Structures are given as structure tokens and as C-alpha cells.
Amino acid sequence: MKVKTPLSVLDRPNSYIGKSNPRAGARQLLEGRGVFVDDLNLPRMLHVVFCRSPYAHAKIVSINTERAASESGVVRVVTGAELVDYCSPWVGVLTHLQGLKSASQHAIAVDRACWQGEAICAVLAETRAQAEDAAALVQIEYEELPVVVDMETALDETTPLIHPELGDNLCFQREVNFGEVDKAFTDAHTVIEETFHFGRHTGVCLEARGIVAQYNPATSQLTVYLSAQAPHMMKNLYAKHFGISEDNVRVICKDVGGSFGIKVHTYPDEMATAALSIMLNRPVKFIADRYESFVTDIHARDHRVSARMALDKDGKIKAIDMDDLTGIGPYSVYPRTSGIEANQIVNLTGGPYTVESYRARAQVVFTNKNVMCQYRAVGHPVACAVGEGLVDAAARSMGLDPVEIRRRNLIPDDAYPYTYVTGLPFEKLSHHQCLDKILEMMDYEVLREEQEKCREQEIYRGIGFASMIEVTNPSPAFYGVGGAFISSQEGCTIRMDHTGGITCTVGVTEQGQGSDAVVAQVAASAVGVTLDKVRVVSGDTDVVPYGGGTWASRAAGIGGEAALRAGKALRENILEVAAIILQAEVASLDVQNDAIVDMADGTERLPLSELGRIVYFRGDTLPDGVQPELVSTRHYVPKAFPFSFTNGIEAIHVEVDVGTGIVKLLKCWVVDDCGTIINPLLVDEQIRGGVVQGLGGALYEECLYDEKGQYLNATMADYLVPMAAEMPDIEVGHVETPTTDSELGAKGVGEAGTAGAPAAVMNAINDALSPFNAQVTAMPFTPERILRALGKI
């Protein structure tokens, strides 16, 4: 199944591709010696604290900073109006999302606040405690304005406009219509119709957002230490909005304590912090506290999808027709916009199946809640739950096993290349292989028998499946074509020192997922050195090749391929020098295990450290005209496909207590196809972590607002996340279908678990509830919602 050319780097004698090597970078984290943003302290550094709007929508009548400014330790109190000269406003639109509109947004609100938590005033002091004390003394007079909190009525004529200059509360709308949808429903044997609700939730990175900005007026250099995923993107935006040269901006991302898409956006308080550093010519630190994280970190999901599916008498899916509505807060988030999640839902729903006709409408509306934007698996959990929810409901209605209905509808494994009804090109997927494999892993028949026996004892267990596809390795089609300076290419530079050790600098960034480790394994394999000889440097725009960073499951597939190409080029350079030293043909030599060896039999000829000694210290002994180059840089951008789709299937086994409505997760299985697996240990852990994050949104997590737009559960005690006791063991299997767009063949895997888990657990719960003819389709599936579905409350 896996096609490799004989000379592929993947097959080299000391290849680390496919090996579960522990991450070198993890050691310092295990000893508490990592460096997160809040661990940094610079000379003369100030701490900034923000006064935030207590109202969801209010005019700022006046701000009296006198008392706060006179407090001991307070250096400056800055309002939005004062900051405008240092930071220009932005508008979160992309040209390829046609018609998407948003309003101008300031780093600190100038005239009015549009959500509870928006920054209104900045207080800078020598210590954070002093700044917090003084912030309480800033007197802000507000005039409350009417709020828009219900997305369902946001477009009604009687609903007030959040931004009157935009003409309505519609941020973005997309409608697609493929095939003959109406005819398909008229001719259908079975029509399934459901409305699904997806709760608003957020990333809850354990390390809150943080920034230390240091402006040096002598050199006009701005250095920003940021807990973030896309340093080059932020470098561009700082320059653009502060009116300084982009070449004078350096962004450094050291250890990042979780990100999940939360830390890939422009945050007003972070922009304000960097601008304040320029205003005051001093380093400034901002670290969000947990309350600020809940009310300002981007939220996600919050979709209502009304959908129907038409099937013929054999249970074949003929058409999908759906309407998606989402409320994204008062602004489209800059620069990636808040239209992408809905756009993905329109593109992806039903994606594993041979759907013939398809119609979808997505409406993205403004509300006076915190902003929403791209969070791990963007749109996929919604699209997957809608498609898989309809498929399972159809199976129940037609008396088919959920496995059988999938067998009949999944795109055949020999049908590729295949174009989905919405126009998505699939290079090669493996749905049926994955289905076969997961059934074997979970011992499906035995579980079904057990389920029957349990029901006799009034124990209600359920099995839920979710077949899924995932967008990974995005090409410039994602953001670049829309006008955003977010790079889809990656570069890697690899240098060999006299020791024979290599240092890789790479544009993709590390947040714990293991991209540094993956680059190291690929580089070691491509060059021919042992893993202990490899160092990887990432996350510093002054040091690494220009790159996009880490998002959309792109680090291994794109950054890894750049490392592979750079490593191969460096090996060629090494061999040219070796051939001269050894007076041999280049083609007769290879680099293996830190030495030049004979290609034919692997006999060691020269250690790399000896070659390095000659090159760096005894260049005089090399012939005239020979100039060794023990450094090489290569880049890679995916071009053959707009995205490299992966696929997989998840299954979850649950027990629902019909007396309490509590869902117990018994076991979870995942089979994923992410192409070439570089490090199985890291891939499995990405999947497990992703599944648990998906389960969080499906079962526990929800950002709750009242009718005035007040956030109700902004503490970790009130906003529930998955903890160790509730989570199941997750068994992971693989099918490997490498992409042919790169030599490495790796696709992404970071979001797959999150994409499928909500659908799988929903189907499992509904399977458990089926004897009661009850079902739930509104996430999170709280005990209360389950008891309501059962008619018990």
C-alpha cells in the first residue's frame, strides 16, 4: 500500500521515520525549567492591567484616571483615545470570503464597548499588584446600549444594529447548491430531519495568553515575546499597525503552554501591550488571568444547524440540505476572520460519503458576546456531528446497523482521486480500511451482544461511530489568496558544525505537539546523523526561515518536508567534500550514523567530526577552488491540492445512567490515516488529546451568557473541562496512505481526534437511549438535557 522509491529518505539505513523517539525538548519541561512568557522578567519592565467593560454593549461617557494615576508605583494610565496614535485599528476581512464584512476594531475601545470584557483602559505600574489596585480606581462612566445576544434574532428588522455603518448584523453568508436537491428529497424513500445545537466553548489553554514587549528607541527595534503559534504573522501585523518597519520587529515564541488555535489570532490587549511599550520606551508585560481568558480568548462553535438527509430504499444517501447559523461576537477576528468555521461546515458536511446532491446556507451574524474564531478542528466537529448524526438517525429509522449504512455510503477506497459534491478534491482516502480495522480493534459483535444483555438488566450502553475527514497541510488557498500575510510555505535551514552535529532552524512552531521533534527525526534521517546530534531552533523570527507557524495541522507535513529537502541538500554538500578528502566518487559514498561510509557495504570511512574539523579548521588542506558549504536551506509549499485531506473513524462506548442522565465513557477507539507516520508515539498522543478536547465540548464545556450578554461561568470551577477521572482509555490504530505531493508523505493529525469525538459520543448516547425512543442533539450533553430527552424532568 505504501509506495516508496528505493532511494527515499524514509528507507535510509538509519532512518528515524516511524520511530517512537521521546521528544528531546520535553526534558526541561519535566524539570520545571521551561521558559513561558510569564517566566520572563526584563529590566525596567512594567506590568499592564486592563479595566474591562462590565457591559456587553455600552457607550463610554467618560474616563477619570486621576486617582489611579496618582497611586504609588503607577507609571501611566492610558485610554483608547490616547493609544490610537500608536496603534491603528483593523478590520477582520479576507477578500476570498466574498461579502464578509466587519467593523473597525481598536486595541483599546475608544467610544464604546461591544462585549463584556473588552479592554477600556490600561494601567501600567511597577508590579502587577500595583496595577490591579490602581485599575480599581479608574472611574469609567458608561451609558448602556441595547444588546444583541440571541443569534436567532440577530437579523430581525426589530433587532438593533451593533455597527449601524454596516447596514445589518450579517457578517458573512454563503450559499451553495450542487446537483438536484429538491428532486432528491421528492424521490426519497426516507428523509431524516434534525436540528443540532453546538455550545459555545473555548480552548482553556492552561497557560493563559501572555506577552512581553520590549521597544528599544535607540535601534527602533521591537522585540515581542509571545505565547503564540504564528510569529511571522504577528511580526507583520505589529509593523503594519504600529507604523514601524517590519524588518525591525522580532517575535519570539519560547515555550507555549497550550494553544489549540486560541493563540493564532490578534488580541486587542496584546496589541495594546506592544504599542504601550513603544509609547513608554520600556518593556511591558501582560499576562491574562483566568477571568480575562474566559471573556477574551476566542470562543468557538456556537452553531445551530437545521439539516435533512434524503436516502433511497437501500439506505444510500442521495442529498443533504442544511442551514447553519452562528453568532460570532461583535467583530470578525483579525486577520483570519470569523467566517472560516461556517465556511468549513458548508464545505465538509457529509464529506466521507458519496453524496450526490447538496445544498447549504451558512449565516454568520454579529452579537454582543465575546468574539469567536478558529479553534482546534475548525468547523469539523460541527460538520462531522451533523453528517454522522443524520446517518445514524437514518440507520435507526431504516433498521440498518450503523456499520452497514456506512459501508453502503463511504466513498470506496478504489474511487480516488475523488471530488466531493461540494468540490473538495480528495487525493486518496481509506474509509473502508479504517472501518474494517476499527471493528476488529473494538470487537464490535461482542460489544453488541453485551449491549443486549445489559439492556435486560436495565443497563443502557451505546456504541457510536464517526467517520471523518480532516483538512490538513493547507496551501495558499487558505489565507494567502485572501490577502492575509500568513505564509503557507515553510523553510528549514540545516547547518553542520565541526562536531558533526546539525542545527535546524524551522518556521513551524512548537507548542508541545512535537514539531521540533518531528523536524529533528526527519533531518537526522535525511542527513545521516544520529538523533542526539540534532538541535532544532524554532519560534524566533530573527533566526528561522520565513514561515507560517503551526495551525491547521501543517507542522509535520509542510515543515517536515522542508526539513527533509534541506537535509538531503546538506548531505549532498557533505558528500562532495567527503569525496574530495577520500578521493572517491560522490556516488560511492553515503552519510550514515554520523560518518561517511561506503554506499556499497556501509564500511565507515570518515567520521563527520573529522570532516568538520578539516572544513572549519584546515581548509588549507583542501584543493584550490573547493569551498565547502555545510549549510543548506530548502522550502516547501503544497501545490497539487488546496489541502491534504486525512480520514479516519472514531468509536465510543458509553453507559448512560437513565436515572441521573450521567454519561460514563467506557472506551474509545480511533483509526486514523495521516499518511506517513513520522513518530507513532507523538501521533497517538495528538489523537488522544484531540479526542478528549472534542469530548469536552460535547459533554461538559459551554460558555454561558445571560440575556444581557453577561458571561456567567468565567472560572475553572464553573466551566467544566475533562479531567482524568471521567476520561476513557483510547486505543489508536492506523492506516497509512502517504500524500504524493511530498516525498515525506506526511499529512496532519493534530485536529482529527477533536473533529470526530463529538459526533461519536452523540451517536453513542443516542444508541444507548434508543430503547426509550429518545435522543439528544444539543451539545453539551449535560445530565439535564439527557433527562429532558427521557421525559424525566
Next chain:
Amino acid sequence: MNDLLEINLKVNGEKITRFVPARLNLVDFLREDLKLTGSHVGCEHGACGACTIRVNNDIVRGCLMLAVQADGTDVMTIEGLSDSGEIKDLQEEFHNRNSLQCGFCTPGMLMAAAELLKLNPNATRREIREFLSGNYCRCTGYQAIVDAVEAVGQLRNGGPA
């Protein structure tokens, strides 16, 4: 509120004397005054466990204890446990199984895991999950952490890896 009070304590075996405001919590004292940044602040209200440290041989939330309450105590942080080698086996097992990703929860998680193995080296997977359910990890999904703690328990008992 900002009056300074003298405290004398032992941190990672070193004698420390400082003057601190009464409202300063212990983890901020460790991080800001002593620059022991291995203890992390995740929620500041005792929910997440990232600031878990050892005070007089018991694990506590560094954000729920004031620095002045630590007067006269013996405090151990992740830096101290790493230097002493006390939890080297746990750290190795976490490393080999990738029981950490971003590493922000990890010092607190190791503190809790070390405590569990001290109290109950034969802890079952269920007991490990229950004990660690006060420590929030957003990255791993917990399974690899449970695996590592279980394995170290077995190793310490001379059992299989």
C-alpha cells in the same frame, strides 16, 4: 495590606528569609521573589493544580496558601525534586511515554503523582485517575499520564515495567 512581614522558611533545602506583603500568595512568592518559575499559575483559584507544591511533606495549591502562612515550613518545588533525583523515575517514564505535551501542567502533575505513589504505590488505573483528577491537562487526554504513573508504581514494587 502592603505592610511587609518577615518570613523564614526552607525552600528546596535552602534557608530563606524575606519580607513579604500579607496578601502575597505562596506560588507568586516562589515565582516572583525566588524566581522558581517551575511552579505554574493556571487559574489562581485552586481548580487547575498547575501550582501544586509540597509544604511540610503535603501537597498543596500554591495559589491557595499565603506566603506568610509558609513561615517556618519546609517547601519543595519541582526544581528541588528534580535536583534531588527523588522523582527521576517518574520523569523518565513521563518522557518515554510522552505523558506531557506543552508541559505547563507537568510540574504540578508530577507533584501529585509522586504523592500518590508515596501513599499508594499499588494504585490501580482507576485510583490513579481519581487521584489526579484535581490536575488539569488540556493536551494529553490523561491516558499516557496514567500509564506512566502505573508503570512507575510497578517498577518501584519490583514488578514489570
